[in-house]
Amino acid sequence: MASEEPIYRVTFVNQDKVYELYVRHVFQSDLWGFIELEGFVFGSQSELLVDPGEEKLKQQFAEVKRSYVPMQAIIRIDEVRQEGAAKISDAKGTVTAFPLVPPKRS
Numbered sequence: 001m002a003s004e005e006p007i008y009r010v011t012f013v014n015q016d017k018v019y020e021l022y023v024r025h026v027f028q029s030d031l032w033g034f035i036e037l038e039g040f041v042f043g044s045q046s047e048l049l050v051d052p053g054e055e056k057l058k059q060q061f062a063e064v065k066r067s068y069v070p071m072q073a074i075i076r077i078d079e080v081r082q083e084g085a086a087k088i089s090d091a092k093g094t095v096t097a098f099p100l101v102p103p104k105r106s
Helices: 052-060
Strands: 007-014 017-028 034-041 066-070 074-080 087-090
Touching: 007 034, 007 066, 017 074, 052 087
Parallel strands: none
Antiparallel strands: 007 017, 007 074, 017 034, 017 087, 034 066
16 A cells, blocks of 8 residues: 655745645755745645635746745644645734844843
8 A cells, every 4th residue: 555645734924924835845955944845735626616815826836846935934834634725814913923133132
């Protein structure tokens, strides 16, 4: 019995938005401080209902072979049984970007 290739749900912050994408491969990048996302998975073409948010993401990542996301932008990475709907939402509540400049010490 062959095992199926895992699918990962990756949630990260990008320009005050929270992206939730499904990918086949997640790697620590050779570019220091980045996570590589590869093999983007979107909903089935045979679905009757079309989610405009997912369609926007499909278009945005249509020609992308691999995406590099800064580690500090990653909120969480989950291995899931099957893909869901990719989405973009507003960053609300306690989701903030990691500070780029360390605080000054006294």
